[in-house]
Amino acid sequence: MNLQQLHNYLEGQTEPVCAYLYDLAHLRRRVDTLRRNLPSQCKLFYAIKANSDAPILESLLQRSDGFEVASLGEIQRVRAVDSAVPVIFGGPGKTDAELEGALEHRVTLIHVESEHQLRRLDWIARQRNQVANILLRVNPAYVPQQATLRMGGQASQFGIEEARIPALIELALSLPGVRLKGLHIHAISNNLDALTHLALLEHYFDLAEAWQRRYGLAFDWLNVGGGIGVNYAEPLAQFDWEGFCAGLSALIAARQPGFGIIFECGRFLTADCGYYLAEVTDVKSNYGKHFAILRGGSHHFRLPVSWQHNHPFVILPRDAWPYPFSRPGVHHAQITLCGELCTPKDVLARDAHVDDLRAGDCVAFLLAGAYGWHISHHDFLSHPHPDRVYLDNCIERI
CATH class of the missing domain: 3.20.20.10 (Alanine racemase)
Structure with missing residues (x-):
């Protein structure tokens, strides 16, 4: 998936954007390549704890040698897509x-x-x-x-x-x-x-x-x-x-x-097939530091908080601005990307350099196809869940 495809998804979105996008065609190509390089004495199983959604499992049915699970629930997820794998x-x-x-x-x-x-x-x-x-x-x-x-x-x-x-x-x-x-x-x-x-x-x-x-x-x-x-x-x-x-x-x-x-x-197979998109709902400064507040956060994408790292991201500029007053933003600045939760730990990247970032723009977090949605506390504060969109020959939402 390229930046243009991410921008294409943003077109026509009227509510603040919050979505996972998964590139199934890329996932299949990647796993085919990984498996092809392995010696013939080796088998490549997918650890579904990284991402156990049915479209992911279905994409890997003919590409991997099977699935690794860690619970009866995961066994049942696999058997729901195939009775014999x-x-x-x-x-x-x-x-x-x-x-x-x-x-x-x-x-x-x-x-x-x-x-x-x-x-x-x-x-x-x-x-x-x-x-x-x-x-x-x-x-x-x-x-x-x-x-x-x-x-x-x-x-x-x-x-x-x-x-x-x-x-x-x-x-x-x-x-x-x-x-x-x-x-x-x-x-x-x-x-x-x-x-x-x-x-x-x-x-x-x-x-x-x-x-x-x-x-x-x-x-x-x-x-x-x-x-x-x-x-x-x-x-x-x-x-x-x-x-x-x-x-x-x-x-x-x-x-x-x-x-x-x-x-x-697990993550080695699926991480780079996924993107987490979150719209910037506010940009503000406190005591000399800049903060962007996102429509989303660690309740959807817990990995950066769990691993205590700045997650890689790109900015998707959006020109539309519906309000009759000025648009907050920063130019060539260090900024912390925060979620919408009422906790100071809801941070996806801290003091990261951006050229330009404004309210209404969208942040696309890369390498989000594994241990993102699936390890997160989805219903904390009862915010709406993100869209989960699977891009292939057609678009499927769940």
Whole structure:
């Protein structure tokens, strides 16, 4: 989607603009390219927590190898668009109802996060006369790489600490209701460096191969998680996927692992297919600082507040001005972009330079296709929800 297409959407809008726009054609092209670069031994699953709307899932049905979910509700969202697409199920807090639902909905792999979860799944599966295919989620003892979020290499609620994995392998092999298919190791998130991510996968290979040798096993799968990030600070300097895949191909050729490799990426697939548009309803100054108030904010787009960053944006000027008095604005100034909520934390970009910004203009936040609407507190203060518009051969609103 280009700036002209964003401007086209603004034409004819009479109410203050507040909308998510998603470019489905771009999403399909992007995922086709990502998947094409992967070695043939790898599978690319989409982690739907990033954006679980049906048009997104439908666009990825034939483009990804399946979907990664983290709740029974997400399983049901996937099954609402396709009854047979492969689904893998993660998350530390699976209830009995979720485990039973996963079996009922024919989930391909269940990622087991603790001994208690393993025993409950075995018990539920045996009651249903089923066998659940599982991966044991490992919290590795050592993770040298740094990233925005860490789920492993330290005490956390995720996975099974590395020292306990041998006992859990032995237990899983003894339980008739589960079938051990491999391991899930997802220790960091939002890594932006391809070389360090490749080194991380080599460490995962070391762990998986050591346990295979120890127990005479042949794992079917090693799920290496997602963890590949999006650079919000420098949108033109993104993760080198092509270089990463070339390095991964060389690593696989050298190591010859017998297992397949699963990626479960979320934001890396969908972030750049989405835009969040919010009209400027006021521009004012307080104690030497400039502020733009938007029709919208963190109740629609929580990501910048959650990650404490200035989200990248462009300004879409609008010449129409309906009032008989002057139009407030700033010229070549630092300005803070604020939402409409009654909290000083409702800030999407702080002290950002703009050439010109006026009331009535629109701000388009880039890279908003993941963890935007879907992690936000939509009904705080009961403001109207944004339009959610899917652009393809036609326009669909929900």
